[in-house]
Amino acid sequence: MMDPPPAIGALKLALLGLLCQQPRSGYDLMKVFSDTAMGGFSSSPGAIYPALKWLEKNGYTRGKVQNRTQLRPKQVYKLTAAGVESLKQQLRRPVTRDDVMRHADIVLLRFVFAGDVLGRDEAVRILEEFAGEIESYLPDLKAQLSELPPSAGPYGAQALQHGIDGYRADARWARKTAKGLKQQATKRKTKRLSGVTH
């Protein structure tokens, strides 16, 4: 019965998740961040190498040298059991309003990793908490919009309206995707119960 583990940084979470998919070197990880849609992360060696060292120091990863007669040996990192456990605990953390307001991209990342590592139910839980937080935040935003003094000019109102629309779309997407995942589950169960599988 230990209390919830302290949050690790977003970069460390991303590294844990990527290393859980497959072992990689620091350079490989840099390329993931510079070449793919995960470009929200820094991709700079000054961020990644220290973070990798921290993960290793804390026992979450172990690096194996692939020394192909190179002078600069290539470290390929793998998650340890403790690393997988830590990743899971991080993914199980609830989605807060702060996450929604300031780290929506990281919530998406957590959704992906949770789906892969913890299974469909946890991915659905993240989507539903995400949608719920947005839905409870939206009235605040609408109130702010209606309370804008006309003297403020149209630009702030346009930007705010755009923000509201974006959140609405996020919530709709999350609800729809969660529903789709749940239906898949129901179908499979039905199939299994009616003895079709195998």
Add this chain to the structure above:
Amino acid sequence: MMDPPPAIGALKLALLGLLCQQPRSGYDLMKVFSDTAMGGFSSSPGAIYPALKWLEKNGYTRGKVQNRTQLRPKQVYKLTAAGVESLKQQLRRPVTRDDVMRHADIVLLRFVFAGDVLGRDEAVRILEEFAGEIESYLPDLKAQLSELPPSAGPYGAQALQHGIDGYRADARWARKTAKGLKQQATKRKTKRLSGVTH
């Protein structure tokens, strides 16, 4: 003929913009960040007070003490001419792909301030550059989606698709809003030319 001024941080830009709207104290600014949709910024005194001091030290603001017999005097900061100039130069910076990928919220902020401080044309320019960068980035994202190996499972693809949809909505909004602002301009000009005004 001086080269483009170095970028200042996002928080300093936000402070310049808010102080350009009206003079405020550090505490007032903290409340803006904690109470409004600008909550993407930290709202912590450890971030705001040092930033305010930096702005004053660099001549962008001047603080006036409103000492209502308080022990803790209230500093109300106003932009100087140099501060307004700096804000304008920051707002005139082009919108880059990096801005789109990692600082979309700040682009929106720049749009609002540019509309207020530099006028409609600069606001339109920001929107169009924003849309343009997104539109040139979208094919990359679609290629990534189609190149995802089936072994990756559905979660990553769902999240990526959501990202693509979000960007598409952003670009559509930016184009539509820019068009609306330009039509306003044309209408006013027509009105003026046909001698209706005054």
Add this chain to the structure above:
DNA sequence: AGCGTCATGTAATGTGTTACATGATTCG
């Protein structure tokens, strides 16, 4: 009497960015 708000700030810590350094290999 105690709590919340107004109002300022500092210190410790953590995290990210930029720029630099090293040196092999591969491609044109």
Add this chain to the structure above:
DNA sequence: CGAATCATGTAACACATTACATGACGCT
């Protein structure tokens, strides 16, 4: 032969977060 890529890392700096400190004023 030079440029790009592979592959690691460090140092200086900028920036943010958390927690703490101070102290008046008004409310219950």
